[in-house]
Amino acid sequence: MNVLLVCDDVWHPAEVIERGLKAMDHSGIDFDLVRTAKDILTPAFVRRYDALVNCSGGSINAANSAPWFEPSVTEFGPEEFRDYVKNGGGLVVVHAGLTIGGPACPAPAYTEAVGGYFVNHPPREMTHVTITAENEITCGAADFSERDEHYQLAVTAEDIEPFMRTESEHGGVCVSGYRRLFGQGRVVVLTPGHTLAVWENRSFQRLFLNAIKYAAG
Secondary structure (H helix, E strand, O other): OEEEEEOOEOOEOHHHHHHHHHHOOOOOOEEEEEOOHHHOOOHHHHOOOOEEEEOOOOEEEOOEEEEOOOOOOOOOOHHHHHHHHHOOOEEEEEHHHHOOOOOOOOOHHHHHHHOEEEEEOOOOEEEEEEEOOOOOOOOOOOOEEEEEOOOEEEEOOOOOEEEEEEEEOOOEEEEEEEEEEEOOEEEEEEOOOOOHHHHOOHHHHHHHHHHHHHHHO
16 A cells, blocks of 8 residues: 655654654555645646545645645645545545644635644643544544644534544643545545654554555555
């Protein structure tokens, strides 16, 4: 399976994901990492892959805080994300990928496909992850706790299937994992993933890999 993974922004350096991938056994899945999506992604390029994973927010990369989506320049923006899923693509959105569509980076078409967006998070603290449903994504995963940014979401889609929640002292209880069908495609959302500790956690690794396989169909 060939998977395109978009990562690297001002607040979420690619090194975290790169080290996380090295720490997990992802035999059978080949990851192609793109760090400057603005000048690389096109609809034709994305269609080469079995699934698309977005771990990047709205900036070009870690060295450039300018917006990723630039009218008349960016060839794969919010509308193309939406159309990619609607036409049968598999999309996994992890942590920073949820900041696209939020107040700091409005993107209605992207949110239409993803079904929610990041609102806020308290200072980094111990965050407890609880599996709330058994399905193809949670198979082999268990509850875990790690220091992380505890993302709080605004869920905009009525058809999400939650399978995980997070809880922290200052962040309350939040939906942190869900899946949904959109058009002919599949979407999975995972909110943990700011710190390397999360990416090295075996349960998170299982959730992440299962999510990709589910999204790819």
